[in-house]
Amino acid sequence: MKEIGAYPIRQELLFIPAQLKRLNHIQHAFKCQYCSQRSLSDKIIKAAVPKAPLNHGLGSPSLIAHTLYQKYELKIPDYRQESDWKKMGLEVSRQMLNHWGLKSxxxxxxxxxxxxxQKLLNRPILHADETYYTVLESETIKTYYWVFLSGKHDRYGITLYHHDPHRSGQVALDFLGNYSGYLHCDMWQAYEQLPEATLVGCWAHVRRKFHEAMPQNASGKCIARQGLNYCNRMFCLEKAWESLDCQTRYQARKEELRPLMQEFFEWCRKNKATVFAWF
Known part of the structure; x- marks a missing residue:
């Protein structure tokens, strides 16, 4: 038979399981024969070898990086990784896996x-927030995670997380110090401890107060619904301006957003007996 053509019929993907390989680093030593013949001591030079990422262990950069990826990205705890590595022929304890993470x-x-x-604290605008996290599935033991990030329109965004047992102003002061820019936050009293920062309130938190105060099936006359509608209108404007450059967005805010905000604040003063009780 003579082949007269070939046609692609189907495709399939192959899965190649991960492999472990032992890499032996050998250091070569050299002696100068000329120096040895004319000197009482030998001149020995040892070749350079790659530095281990962590001393006294078998962990290579790729192996350690993979264990960190599994733990923090895939949420696979050390004891399960210990079992998986054992099936692949690697006897590594969960204590060692934890040690790799801590030392890395x-x-x-x-x-x-x-x-x-250091770079974050030099930015003119920062955002900050904090939330609690229950430790060891206990309802009484809480710890807090703080987040500090640069402005949305910065060319290179930076987001940093900070863990602390407390939610006090000392935490914000220790992290931000004498930061003198604008700090966008929920106006939690802890941020008032900052001596130089200019605090800027968060409209998302304002909107949430109206949303929480609004009963189900609220009519258009409901004060909470009216406040929520004001916030929604402002949010819609900001969404429409999202792709604009800073100067164009600033001009649009002066022309369209400022009158709406003035109307909103006048409405708040008119209904202050009800509105201020929610904040």
């Missing part, structure tokens, strides 16, 4: 975090 953070991530923090 200390040696490599902490210096990077410090550099990013």
């Amino acid at each position: 953070s200390e040696y490599y991530f902490k210096p990077l975090y410090d550099v990013l923090k």
